[in-house]
Every structure is written in structure tokens, then in C-alpha cells.
Amino acid sequence: RYISIAGVEDGWKVISKMQVRGAPAIAIVGCLSLAVEIYNETFITKQMFKQEIEGKLNYLVSARPTAVNMKLAADDLIGMVNDWVEKSVISVTEIKERFIHEIEAMLEKDISNNMAIGTFGAERILKDVPSGSSLQLLTHCNTGSLATAGYGTALGVIRKIFDQNRLEHVFCTETRPYNQGARLTAYEFVHDKIPATLVLDSMVASLFKSRKIAAVVVGADRVASNGDTANKIGTYQIAVVAKHHAVPFYVAAPSTSIDFEISEGDRIEIEQRPDREMTHIGEHRIAAPGIRCWNPAFDVTPANLITGIITEKGVFAPNDIRKLLELQ
Numbered sequence: 001r002y003i004s005i006a007g008v009e010d011g012w013k014v015i016s017k018m019q020v021r022g023a024p025a026i027a028i029v030g031c032l033s034l035a036v037e038i039y040n041e042t043f044i045t046k047q048m049f050k051q052e053i054e055g056k057l058n059y060l061v062s063a064r065p066t067a068v069n070m071k072l073a074a075d076d077l078i079g080m081v082n083d084w085v086e087k088s089v090i091s092v093t094e095i096k097e098r099f100i101h102e103i104e105a106m107l108e109k110d111i112s113n114n115m116a117i118g119t120f121g122a123e124r125i126l127k128d129v130p131s132g133s134s135l136q137l138l139t140h141c142n143t144g145s146l147a148t149a150g151y152g153t154a155l156g157v158i159r160k161i162f163d164q165n166r167l168e169h170v171f172c173t174e175t176r177p178y179n180q181g182a183r184l185t186a187y188e189f190v191h192d193k194i195p196a197t198l199v200l201d202s203m204v205a206s207l208f209k210s211r212k213i214a215a216v217v218v219g220a221d222r223v224a225s226n227g228d229t230a231n232k233i234g235t236y237q238i239a240v241v242a243k244h245h246a247v248p249f250y251v252a253a254p255s256t257s258i259d260f261e262i263s264e265g266d267r268i269e270i271e272q273r274p275d276r277e278m279t280h281i282g283e284h285r286i287a288a289p290g291i292r293c294w295n296p297a298f299d300v301t302p303a304n305l306i307t308g309i310i311t312e313k314g315v316f317a318p319n320d321i322r323k324l325l326e327l328q
């Protein structure tokens, strides 16, 4: 479904209600909602522009707390505006135009990041299988075109392996309780005619036992500087089970999902979602009335369960992710 977004208030709502979701898409839609809002506004002074965009970007950051992309985008944009404001040669109109241009550029940058992640990830995963043979993968949640500006992160890696005719099959988890796997990832696989099978979250151990899964590849909402990774609830238990079955476990994430200011995963704020997402499917109640619920939207996979973090700059061992800073 297409939903019109007239400004920041709409942007905040679609993010908070998860009509738009996925860490990169949250940042891009949030920032675009601000671009739309200011497009027809006239600013008298640079200070007025600066104050307005700062307040509104920080408001957008508050829509969902775990994914870091919106926060990093807000910090970058605020930093840029501060620089431009200090340069007295630039008019407020020019600052506004540059600001909107920077936001539009996020779309193209995200797609090119995802293509690079796809290439690096495919290369790494295929290195471990005999040349010319095809492989089976598992993914969790949705990390595709519907979670990014296009192509996808973990799903981009899967697309790349498929494009190279090396994908025998991919399994996607249902991803309870919001069912991003069943609703979105499955949709993208069917749409692109990628050979795929849906499994329940509780089937992963059995899947590893009964099928030869070459690797797990998932996305990230926030990677801490020690490589601990927050991603959709259920990711951690897949990583534990993957370790038991000696299945390599990869996180695919652009540098816009890496938070070098957070030292370890325990410091990442985990969003709690409403009980209703667990107790109901659509309008239909499935849980016994009166039962209490615990509904964290994300969990943190410790770095020692992660084989590699696939970024647009290459694949890093989780404890080496800080090397990415040297490449920026």
C-alpha cells in the first residue's frame, strides 16, 4: 500500500505504527518527510532554519528507539546545517536546497550500499562452498526492498547469490509476532521468483538438522562498536542454534546501522511493542484474555556468535568492525 506523507507528523506516525519499518527505510522516510514539509516553507533567517530542522529531526528520532539509522542521519544533517550556517556566504534559500538535496541523495546511496553489501556477502558465503555448486540459506525478518531504499541488505546478499545461479533454496522465518518474514520477505521472494520456503520461528533447529544450510544471513538495527548486534527478536536464538550446528552466521548491515558511540550490545535500548501485536492476528484475538505479555521487538546477538559483518566496505570480523572507521 502507498501512504501519502505530507510532513514530519505523518512521517513519525508511519514509522511508529510500523507502516514503514526496517532500519534504513525508517531513516530515509523520516528524513524525506522533513524534506516534504520544508519544501514550500520560507525561512527568514538561517537560525530559524537551523532551529526548525534540529527540533524536527530529533522528534523523528523518537519514533522508534532501537534502529540507529535515523539518529545517525539526524546527527549528520544537523552537523552539515551548522557548518553551512557558519559560512555567511551561503543564503538561507541555498541552505534549504542543499539540505533537501542531501536527503534525496540518501536514496541512491542506500541502494548503492546494498548492491555493494550483496557483492561482498555473496563472495564471502560462496567461498565456503565447492565452486559451481549451489547452496541453501536461512534469513529472518525482512531486509529487502521494503526495508531499505531498494535491493536490500541480507536480502540483497541472497538476491546476488540467486542472480549468480548459485542459490538452491532460501528459507525465511515467519518472524513472530509482526510476521515480517511471512508478510514481506515471502512476498519479495515470490515476486522475484526466488526459490523459497517459509518456516515457523520454532522450526530453525529442526531445519538445521534436516537440511544442509550453508549460512544464515540477517540484517541489523544497530551494531555496537564491539560487534554485538541488535536485530529483530528471534535473531539471537537463531545464532545460538547456528553455532550448535556449525552453520556460519552473517549480519549484513550498511555503515549507517553501526553505532560506534555504543561500546556493547547491553547498552542498546530495546523497543517494547504493544501486547496486541502478540495477542491478536489482525482483528482476531488468539491469546487467552487476561494473560500478561512481554513483547521486546529486538534482541542482541553477542559478537562471539557472529561469523562476519557484511558492510558496503567489505566483510569484517565482529571484533574488527572499528576498522570500518579507517575506511570512511
Ligand SMILES: CSC[C@@H](O)[C@@H](O)C(=O)COP(=O)(O)O
Binding pocket: 021, 022, 023, 024, 067, 140, 141, 142, 143, 144, 147, 148, 152, 153, 154, 180, 218, 219, 220, 221, 231, 232, 233, 297
Ligand atoms: C535492512 S532492515 C534491518 C533490520 O531493520 C530488520 O532486520 C529488522 O529487524 C526490522 O525490524 P522492524 O521492527 O520490522 O523495523
